Amino acid sequence: MFRTDRAPDLKTVLIASGVVLTLAMGVRHGLGFWLQPISQTHGWTRETFSLAIALQNLLWGAFGPFAGMACDRIGTARVIVLGAFLYAAGLLWMALVSQPTLFVVGSGVLIGAALACTAFGAVSGIVGRSAPPEKRSWAFGISSAAGSFGQFLMMPVEQQLISIAGWQHAFFWLAALLLLLMLPMALRLKEPPPVANVGGQSIGQAIREAFGHRSFILLLSGYFVCGFQVVFIGAHLPSYLTDKGIMNPNVAVLALALIGLFNIFGSYYAGKLGGMLPKRYLLAGIYGLRTVAIGVFLAAPLSPWTVYLFAAAMGLLWLSTVPLTNGIVAGIFGVRYLSMLSGFVFFSHQVGSFLGVWLGGFLFTRQGSYDAVWAITLALGVFAALINLPVREQAIARPATVR
Amino acid sequence: MRRAFLVLLMAGLLAAIFAAYLRPDFVLDLANRIMLCF
Numbered sequence: 001m002f003r004t005d006r007a008p009d010l011k012t013v014l015i016a017s018g019v020v021l022t023l024a025m026g027v028r029h030g031l032g033f034w035l036q037p038i039s040q041t042h043g044w045t046r047e048t049f050s051l052a053i054a055l056q057n058l059l060w061g062a063f064g065p066f067a068g069m070a071c072d073r074i075g076t077a078r079v080i081v082l083g084a085f086l087y088a089a090g091l092l093w094m095a096l097v098s099q100p101t102l103f104v105v106g107s108g109v110l111i112g113a114a115l116a117c118t119a120f121g122a123v124s125g126i127v128g129r130s131a132p133p134e135k136r137s138w139a140f141g142i143s144s145a146a147g148s149f150g151q152f153l154m155m156p157v158e159q160q161l162i163s164i165a166g167w168q169h170a171f172f173w174l175a176a177l178l179l180l181l182m183l184p185m186a187l188r189l190k191e192p193p194p195v196a197n198v199g200g201q202s203i204g205q206a207i208r209e210a211f212g213h214r215s216f217i218l219l220l221s222g223y224f225v226c227g228f229q230v231v232f233i234g235a236h237l238p239s240y241l242t243d244k245g246i247m248n249p250n251v252a253v254l255a256l257a258l259i260g261l262f263n264i265f266g267s268y269y270a271g272k273l274g275g276m277l278p279k280r281y282l283l284a285g286i287y288g289l290r291t292v293a294i295g296v297f298l299a300a301p302l303s304p305w306t307v308y309l310f311a312a313a314m315g316l317l318w319l320s321t322v323p324l325t326n327g328i329v330a331g332i333f334g335v336r337y338l339s340m341l342s343g344f345v346f347f348s349h350q351v352g353s354f355l356g357v358w359l360g361g362f363l364f365t366r367q368g369s370y371d372a373v374w375a376i377t378l379a380l381g382v383f384a385a386l387i388n389l390p391v392r393e394q395a396i397a398r399p400a401t402v403r
Numbered sequence: 404m405r406r407a408f409l410v411l412l413m414a415g416l417l418a419a420i421f422a423a424y425l426r427p428d429f430v431l432d433l434a435n436r437i438m439l440c441f
Binding site for chain 2: 033152153155156159160163249250253254256257261264
């Protein structure tokens with residue numbers, strides 16, 4: 001077991017998990033750059049590649065609880081080592097496989113499972129276990145900011161890599177980079193001594209306890225909305241702008257860059273504030289502010305500057321829900337099964353993401369406008385703001401509990 | 404002093420990455436990718 005007798009240094013855990021998250025989130029965020037070269041080389045329609053990415057996202061969510069269980073049971077380090085190899089294998093698969101069905105299924109399974117083993121859900125457990133309760137929310141904020149930084153950093157890096165090395169070799173380089181950086185970082189993630197907070201609670205009991213707790217269901221529902229909103233906006237905003245007459249691609253690209261940049265600050269400060277204020281009110285505030293920002297954006301006359309302001313505002317509110325949601329889950333249920341419970345919550349996020357991107361396209365095709373999806377996004381924002389208010393953050397009472 | 408240096412370093416790094424988003428070839432590549440998705 002990758003377990004130590006004394007608590008590992010929080011700084012080491014944050015740096016090591018930060019590098020892992022930067023790479024895991026970042027590499028995946030830039031995969032869309034391969035759409036054009038792969039489709040052209042193999043003579044595929046763009047649907048093949050898009051389906052592979054969609055499957056990756058869905059399986060990332062579906063594998064999340066199982067990867068989390070493994071992290072909580074055998075240690076995060078082992079799961080990240082497995083995830084790094086799966087990630088590298090997935091990238092090599094994308095580089096070498098030219099049969100469409102094999103490409104979609106293989107890359108979907110390999111990279112989906114790799115993300116489940118290396119991204120937020122998997123890492124949240126060890127971060128939560130290593131941080132003292134008063135610093136836990138801040139530590140989750142650092143982790144979320146590292147993932148956000150990865151998304152911001154890796155897009156230009158991957159685009160440049162394809163330009164210099166060609167699309168196939170770019171996959172090889174990325175696979176090597178992942179193994180080179182993730183493996184030594186994973187080995188630094190020693191688990192702290194086991195916490196005696198669950199009195200022999202089994203995985204099944206922990207799942208039943210969580211799903212029987214009203215606040216957990218409310219958090220799942222809120223996270224579903226988070227996924228729906230961010231992925232709908234991230235995927236469909238450029239198309240919406242073109243539809244509304246903003247044809248200059250610079251505006252859409254700059255908007256995505258601003259979302260990425262402000263997301264780093266939003267994630268960090270949300271975690272920091274979560275250590276000082278009730279997290280449920282912060283979450284309600286984030287969903288409420290998203291609703292206001294979307295409403296003002298839709299009502300105001302559209303110009304490049306309103307797009308930039310909207311992008312900056314949405315960036316601040318983008319992944320800021322992650323440290324707060326994980327913080328509440330850790331606060332209620334403790335940290336013993338935190339990776340697994342975060343995996344369940346994240347699955348709900350991914351289902352929302354899938355619906356957001358799909359419904360955006362579906363309703364646009366049916367109605368010729370995004371009006372209906374924007375209305376759903378606004379309504380869901382109000383719903384998420386309201387349902388976070390009655391969340392109870394108090395630790396669940398268990399016999400012989402030492403948290 | 405050390406904290407100010409770290410803040411400056413981070414700000415410089417973020418500004419450099421942001422500048423990478425403004426390169427014409429990047430904008431064109433990303434724009435093509437976005438257009439291909441719809």
